[in-house]
Each structure stands twice: as C-alpha cells, then as structure tokens.
Amino acid sequence: MASKRNGDGDLAVAGAEYYTPKKHWASRLAPYASEWAGYAASWPVAAGAHVWMTSTPGALPWASAGLTLLGTGVTALTWYCSRARAAIVRRFATATSGITAAWVTAGTIQGPWETPLLQLWAFGGATVALSWSIFKALKRGGDSEGGDNLWEKVKLAGVKTGELSVAPNKVQGPLQLPAGEIETADVQKKADLIASYLGLRKGAVRIAENPDDASQAEMTVVPNDVLRHPADWTGPSHPGGSIADPLVIGVYEDTEVIKLWLPGDPATARNATHVQINGMSGSGKSQGFKLTAAEILTRRDANLLVLDPSKGDQTVSFLEGSKAYLVTDHGKCKKLLRKLPEAITERASQLGQWGYDQWVPEAYTEHGMAYLVVWVEEATKLLQSVEKFDVIAQEARSAGISLVLSQQRSTFRQMSTDVRAQLGASMCFGVKDPEDAGFSLSDQTLDAGASPWRWKNRMPGCLYLEAPGIEETRFATPGRTLRSTDQALTADIAAHADQSPELWGPTAATLGLARSTQDATDRSEPKEADVVPMRGPKEAQPSASDLLDNFEDSLQQQDFEDDPHDPESGLMPLPEPTEPDLEDLDPDEELPDLPEGAATIALPQPKPSLAEARANIAAWIGRQTHVFGPKDVPSELHGRDRSWVSRELSRLADEGAIARADDPGTYRAHPAAGYAA
Numbered sequence: 001m002a003s004k005r006n007g008d009g010d011l012a013v014a015g016a017e018y019y020t021p022k023k024h025w026a027s028r029l030a031p032y033a034s035e036w037a038g039y040a041a042s043w044p045v046a047a048g049a050h051v052w053m054t055s056t057p058g059a060l061p062w063a064s065a066g067l068t069l070l071g072t073g074v075t076a077l078t079w080y081c082s083r084a085r086a087a088i089v090r091r092f093a094t095a096t097s098g099i100t101a102a103w104v105t106a107g108t109i110q111g112p113w114e115t116p117l118l119q120l121w122a123f124g125g126a127t128v129a130l131s132w133s134i135f136k137a138l139k140r141g142g143d144s145e146g147g148d149n150l151w152e153k154v155k156l157a158g159v160k161t162g163e164l165s166v167a168p169n170k171v172q173g174p175l176q177l178p179a180g181e182i183e184t185a186d187v188q189k190k191a192d193l194i195a196s197y198l199g200l201r202k203g204a205v206r207i208a209e210n211p212d213d214a215s216q217a218e219m220t221v222v223p224n225d226v227l228r229h230p231a232d233w234t235g236p237s238h239p240g241g242s243i244a245d246p247l248v249i250g251v252y253e254d255t256e257v258i259k260l261w262l263p264g265d266p267a268t269a270r271n272a273t274h275v276q277i278n279g280m281s282g283s284g285k286s287q288g289f290k291l292t293a294a295e296i297l298t299r300r301d302a303n304l305l306v307l308d309p310s311k312g313d314q315t316v317s318f319l320e321g322s323k324a325y326l327v328t329d330h331g332k333c334k335k336l337l338r339k340l341p342e343a344i345t346e347r348a349s350q351l352g353q354w355g356y357d358q359w360v361p362e363a364y365t366e367h368g369m370a371y372l373v374v375w376v377e378e379a380t381k382l383l384q385s386v387e388k389f390d391v392i393a394q395e396a397r398s399a400g401i402s403l404v405l406s407q408q409r410s411t412f413r414q415m416s417t418d419v420r421a422q423l424g425a426s427m428c429f430g431v432k433d434p435e436d437a438g439f440s441l442s443d444q445t446l447d448a449g450a451s452p453w454r455w456k457n458r459m460p461g462c463l464y465l466e467a468p469g470i471e472e473t474r475f476a477t478p479g480r481t482l483r484s485t486d487q488a489l490t491a492d493i494a495a496h497a498d499q500s501p502e503l504w505g506p507t508a509a510t511l512g513l514a515r516s517t518q519d520a521t522d523r524s525e526p527k528e529a530d531v532v533p534m535r536g537p538k539e540a541q542p543s544a545s546d547l548l549d550n551f552e553d554s555l556q557q558q559d560f561e562d563d564p565h566d567p568e569s570g571l572m573p574l575p576e577p578t579e580p581d582l583e584d585l586d587p588d589e590e591l592p593d594l595p596e597g598a599a600t601i602a603l604p605q606p607k608p609s610l611a612e613a614r615a616n617i618a619a620w621i622g623r624q625t626h627v628f629g630p631k632d633v634p635s636e637l638h639g640r641d642r643s644w645v646s647r648e649l650s651r652l653a654d655e656g657a658i659a660r661a662d663d664p665g666t667y668r669a670h671p672a673a674g675y676a677a
C-alpha cells in the first residue's frame, strides 16, 4: 500500500484514513533535555576538575581565579545574549548561569561531595532545571500549533498563555480567556487537571483572578513542595529595629519570606491591622504565636500583652526572660479588655495632639509611646463578654494597638461580621473543612486555590496569610512558619530584653499594668499571681516568687481596688457570670420544637444555617427545568455569596446529584435524582 506524509509530517496511508504515529517519548522529552543534561553534567565536571586540580601541585589557586573569571564572563554573556527576551526571563537565565558557574567553581575548590555543595546540587540544581522545563512545557502547551495544546487537553480551548516568567521553583504568567466563553472560575476548577498534565503534584497550579479584567487570570506553577521541609529559625529578623519593620515568621513555598506588618504606614497608604488566627488543634497556631512574639519582643518600640485564659504556662513558658505581660485568669482577661477602650481613647487623642493620625515610629522616638500588641488566645470566648468589640477594634488601629485574636475556628455566631470586618488580616493554618476556611479567608483567596483543609493538622505550621502590605496575588500562596525550639526563642528574646521599651505611662495606669518589670518588683505582698510580666534575665532580678507576688500586688492592690476612677472600686466583686461553652455546640443542629400553645414572637430572620441553605437549594433545584448557574440561585435561600453557591453546585455535580451542562459553570437538574420537573 502506498504511503505519503501529510502536511504535518505524519505518515498517511493512501486511500485510507490517516495514520498518525504516536510521538515517541524521546521526542517528547527532547526539548527539556538541555537543562537536565546541564544539571547532570555539572557534578562530574566539578568532581573531575577538583581531582585534577588537587593532584596538580600549585594548580588550585590558578584554577580558582580562572574559573571565577570564566564564570563572570559566561554570566555577562548570558545577560547580553538574552537581551531580546522578557526582563524576568533574562534575569533568571543570567542567574542560572551565575549560580551554576559559582557552584562549579566552589565544587572544583572544595569537592562537590562536601556539605552543603552536594545538597545545593541535589535540591537547588534540580529545582532550577525543573522550573525551566515547566516554563518550556507551558510555552509549548500554550502554543496552539502541534496539536499538543494544554488548554485543549483540559477542555479549555481558546485560553492563551501570556508571557511567562520563571524563577527558582516558580513559573508564572497571565492567561487570556476567550471573552464571554470562559471565566476564571472555570480555569480554577481545572487547576489540578493542569497539574496532572504537567506531571506535578495536586495543588502545584494556582489560578488567581485579575481584579481589573475578568477576561484575564494569573497562573502560578510551583513544582516542588518546599513546605514539606520547614526552614529553621535563625534569630530575630530586625533585632533592635522598629515594629514598623516587618515581622518575619516563615517562608512561602517559592522561598520568599513571610512578612507581617502590624502598624500602618502613611507613606505607602498601608493600614494598621489586627490579625485573626484560625486553625485546628495541632495546626501550628502556638508556634506562629511564639515566632511573632519573639519578633515583637526584639523590637525597640513595641510591647506585648498576652491574654491566655486557656493554656497557661505550657505555651508561654518560652517568654521567660522577656518583658511581655501575661494574663491567665479569665476574669482578669475580661476586665482588661473592658478597660481597653479607655486606653485606646487616651492614646488616640494624645497621638492627635502630637500631630499624628495614627501611630508612627516617631511616637516612640520623640514621645515614648511604644506600639502595643494585645494577643488574645481563645478569643471567641473572651469577645462574647466584651460589648461593642467592633468599635474597640476599629479605634485601636489608630491608637497604636494591634489585636491578635487566635482561635480554632470563628463562625459567624462566634465572631460577628462587624468584628471580622475590623480585623484586616487573617492567618489561616490547617482547618477541618472548606467551611472553616471560609470563616477565615476571603472568597477570592479560596477561589484562587487556597485550600488549608488539605493540611488539617498533618502539616503543622502551614498557613495562608492575608494582610495589608502583602500583594493580593500572594494571598493564595501557602507558606510555613519557621521551626524553632523554645530555648532558642527564649535566648534570642533575652539577648535583646534590654532594648524592649516601657509601656507608655497612661496606658499602663489605665490597664493596671506596671510600666516595666522593674516597676513590678517595687511592690510586695505575696499572693498568687495571674498577671505576670515575664521576668528579665535572672541574674538581674529578685527571686521568682518575689517577682510574681509583687506583680500580683500591683494588680490586686492598685489597679483593681484602689483605682479612684474605677466605679467598681471598693465594691465586693460579683461572681463571674457563668457562660455556656459555645465551642461544644453544633451551630447547625436543629432547635427543639416549641411546646404546643407556646407564644411565638416574630424574630428577625437570621442567615440560614448550612443545613438549611443546602436543603433550600435542593428544593429549588427540584423545581428547575432549564439550565441554571450560581447567579440564578436566589440569595435568600442561602444567605451567602456567589462563590459559595459556585462551590456548592460544583460539589453537588461531583456527587452526581446534578449534571453539568455544556457551558462551564452551568448545571441541569438530574432527572434520575427526581430533581427535574
């Protein structure tokens, strides 16, 4: 039988249907061979050069100088030759040349099997080669020629990949979506499929929407899961610096450090912020607290007050030697929070008189008012007893006070939307399910691929951070807190304890706290303490029991009884109100029926519970005879936003309760399930 080649070079059989031979695996891999060959060759080259140079007397110094010059030359040449490429590609190509040349030079001098050269080659080199391969694969996949189109493969034909940038362990670029046909949510749903096409792990591909243009999205591919190996704490990031400098608590998956800013910055229009911290038990919240505390306590202009009625010593013992204040008694915590508005008003009006509309570092350097971070553990329990907490939170930000509220989960019942709106930043560790993540992270971040429920508490320290000062495209980038021992943190904090500032006088007086550890030691009367300024270096302090007793005295005697402005002063204390433990209640549980004949009052209708919302949607679907999408589902049925409905419909489709219609993001009731009319 005669045969001929078709226009694409494939073998065709005359008189019969075309026969397209399968691409051989070698030809598929060929485009990626160069980076891997270069990577593989670098080790034996360095090993051979080392053996050669060390066996030739006097050759090593010359070889070192020669290789350094050669490496510099190759790097400069790369920079020159890549001038026509996108700036980011040019930079990464040059960096790859420079890093390779530097590693080969070091390997020649020292031997490539020595630590850390071997590890740098094994992990760093492989990651750089992998990043190049993904960059190429996406470029090829985004190109509609050749029939190997990534977007057609994942049933998103028409999507175009824009100019890609490549960095160690990250490839990123814009996507152009066919206007009116495919939206960002459709691509987000296929993120794991794209990862599978590229031969990467689940979660390696993230798609973020472009807030300015719905026909564009941003794709980020992170090949290696560096979060599996947490980085170690190597000491405070800005010892003796200002709280206006970022707090460094971990590393993102693309090896950028995680930075958190608490005070605002008028120069960059960054708002001061409070922080909401969520995560299930064992997800790493305490470690996050310890690192943040160590950062705060090594700054020259910040005080830390910890309200922890739940855990006691076990979590905070690392603060030994610091100037942090610790309140562990539940009643005292509440009392302190109730006094906070007064302290806020005082500080805000004083800042105004000094000419500032928010706290700035000069408030400390020129007037002695340090920033105050109030860390509240098990916050939802405490907040319930403080009225108008949203107003407190709102005003605190301009008064140089940041509140950090830590709890396992904060449902809308536990934390009102008003309070939530005032917090500004959210740190989300591993959670139980997507619903819990929804209480902590924004819909945009979840839609962009953030999925903290994947970690649960199996990857402690892994987190997402939404906060002022961080680019929004980074909100869906996972990171992991640093690993440290309590001893290392204690030593670092103690080493900088002398730089820790005193609490601003009026704030100390209003909150009933000593201005510094030294003030606390001036008071006596032994009593059991529940408000403890953590002690300074032991040799400079009186005995532990003296200190605890004295500070207890400062609170008991001066602040809660003798305060002439305190209306409760001199009165016999009321018993603490008993509070039901709302943590153990299931918010979705049905309420018991009212007894027959009981009077009923028309109450304002609350947002439907999850179970009600789902039941309402199921009933509504049962009445649909046409194709529908998230925007068609009436909002009063669920009381939630559109992206929640999107996820819900997608979940129902995954479970087979409804069927996906032809257009992405649209559905049909399933006749088999009895939904269709």
Ligand SMILES: Nc1ncnc2c1ncn2[C@@H]1O[C@H](COP(=O)(O)OP(=O)(O)OP(=O)(O)O)[C@@H](O)[C@H]1O
Residues within 6 Å of the ligand: 230, 279, 280, 281, 282, 283, 284, 285, 286, 287, 288, 460, 461, 462, 480, 481, 482, 483
């Ligand atoms: N970044 C990290 N790298 C490695 N291990 C970590 C990291 N963060 C936390 N861990 C470890 O995980 C365990 C649980 O962490 P942690 O106590 O901080 O969790 P938690 O959320 O505070 O839990 P709980 O609410 O029950 O107190 C601890 O053994 C801790 O050392």
